[in-house]
Amino acid sequence: MQKLEVQLGERSYPIFIGESLLDRPECLLPYIRGRQVLLVSNETVAPLYAERVRKVLADGGLTVAEAILPDGEAYKDWQHLNLIFDALLAARFSRKATLVALGGGVVGDMTGFAAACYQRGVDFIQIPTTLLAQVDSSVGGKTGINHPLGKNMIGAFMQPRVVLADTTVLRSLPDREYSAGLAEVIKYGLIRDLPFLEWLERHMDGLMARDPALLAEAILRSCRNKAEVVAADELEQNDLRALLNLGHTFGHAIETAMGYGSWLHGEAVATGMLMAADLSWRENWISHQDVARIRTILVRSGLPVVPPPVSPDEFLRHMAVDKKNIDGRLRLVLLRQLGRAVVTDEADRGRLVATLMAGEHLGQA
Numbered sequence: 001m002q003k004l005e006v007q008l009g010e011r012s013y014p015i016f017i018g019e020s021l022l023d024r025p026e027c028l029l030p031y032i033r034g035r036q037v038l039l040v041s042n043e044t045v046a047p048l049y050a051e052r053v054r055k056v057l058a059d060g061g062l063t064v065a066e067a068i069l070p071d072g073e074a075y076k077d078w079q080h081l082n083l084i085f086d087a088l089l090a091a092r093f094s095r096k097a098t099l100v101a102l103g104g105g106v107v108g109d110m111t112g113f114a115a116a117c118y119q120r121g122v123d124f125i126q127i128p129t130t131l132l133a134q135v136d137s138s139v140g141g142k143t144g145i146n147h148p149l150g151k152n153m154i155g156a157f158m159q160p161r162v163v164l165a166d167t168t169v170l171r172s173l174p175d176r177e178y179s180a181g182l183a184e185v186i187k188y189g190l191i192r193d194l195p196f197l198e199w200l201e202r203h204m205d206g207l208m209a210r211d212p213a214l215l216a217e218a219i220l221r222s223c224r225n226k227a228e229v230v231a232a233d234e235l236e237q238n239d240l241r242a243l244l245n246l247g248h249t250f251g252h253a254i255e256t257a258m259g260y261g262s263w264l265h266g267e268a269v270a271t272g273m274l275m276a277a278d279l280s281w282r283e284n285w286i287s288h289q290d291v292a293r294i295r296t297i298l299v300r301s302g303l304p305v306v307p308p309p310v311s312p313d314e315f316l317r318h319m320a321v322d323k324k325n326i327d328g329r330l331r332l333v334l335l336r337q338l339g340r341a342v343v344t345d346e347a348d349r350g351r352l353v354a355t356l357m358a359g360e361h362l363g364q365a
């Protein structure tokens, strides 16, 4: 088992990464302060893994209630967030309750937001069960729900007390979801860790075969990158944390335009990162070879690299509500070079439209 720490003063917390952690009380029980626990999961994950977590909690003498959400990005909304509050109130849970999120990023984001809101804030714990959630969403405390007009528009920063990434649960993850997680892994290489990008290029075949040692290393290096960024800029007050948004301005526009759930978040981010790379090339920052290299690793990871048929106008309309924008100015994360991302509000409008229109030509010779 590997242990990392997200260094945030009194809100610091560990990330445990390893096999069969779901059954290890020492990774869970010490991080629960009261006696009441609400286990939040969804209709897909709960039948697979909830019993093991329930047993650890019950053997620890805790009172366990459950909220089982419908499965899907389409349910990351107000109405279904309320199911968590319904369960908390039905069980008469107090301010000393702890919420445990068992699932992917949707369950994690919703559970964290519910924890931030319930009685003005209770503890929560992340047990991420997708690759994407293990390498990204469970770490760093961004929680929230979608609005029909924009992705993750309603939310709060709320750090978990512990993150428990059990790598064995990834065996049941569908291939498409596994690839979606690799998009956020590749992101760390592109924005700040060129050696990691090169390592991913060397080992992508093994990673696609889900080699356990390679997978554990990819998760560890991803979490280390994320923990460092979050420690440096927890609340996205300067442009450090915003770098984690590479590809997301385009990606969130794709998710919103296509209807939540049609494109997976990781898929939209993958295509969005290639769009960001294409624009970085048009700005003369990276070479066309670099863009082609990014396209290649995304394709090898089973990810889409051609945007859906969304018009430039519609893209720009969705991008105009991005949370990074200031005073109506579009701010994008672009690549100054491979392995070094920057935030800029100076991208040329004409070049941006060219990227939005490039379609299948992105990163092609």
Ligand SMILES: NC(=O)c1ccc[n+]([C@@H]2O[C@H](COP(=O)([O-])OP(=O)(O)OC[C@H]3O[C@@H](n4cnc5c(N)ncnc54)[C@H](O)[C@@H]3O)[C@@H](O)[C@H]2O)c1
Pocket (backbone or CB within 6 Å): 042, 044, 045, 048, 071, 072, 073, 076, 103, 104, 105, 106, 107, 109, 129, 130, 131, 132, 133, 136, 137, 138, 139, 140, 141, 142, 143, 152, 169, 170, 171, 172, 173, 174, 177, 180, 181, 265, 266
């Ligand atoms: N808070 C953050 O920092 C952050 C970071 C990245 C993404 N996100 C958010 O995370 C969400 C995407 O998360 P996701 O990719 O995990 O999607 P998800 O939560 O929808 O899970 C993907 C699918 O896999 C299923 N699943 C989960 N674990 C499984 C397992 N072990 N075996 C079999 N099936 C399993 C789920 O039921 C679901 O159908 C988006 O809403 C995105 O905005 C948040």
Ligand SMILES: O=C(O)C(=O)C[C@@H](O)[C@H](O)[C@H](O)COP(=O)(O)O
Pocket (backbone or CB within 6 Å): 136, 140, 142, 151, 152, 184, 241, 242, 244, 245, 248, 323
């Ligand atoms: O943790 C962050 O910061 C990120 O930007 C990670 C992203 O991968 C993630 O998708 C996040 O939810 C996006 O945040 P948002 O503020 O753009 O909604």
Ligand SMILES: [Zn+2]
Pocket (backbone or CB within 6 Å): 136, 184, 248, 265, 269
């Ligand atoms: Zn993301």
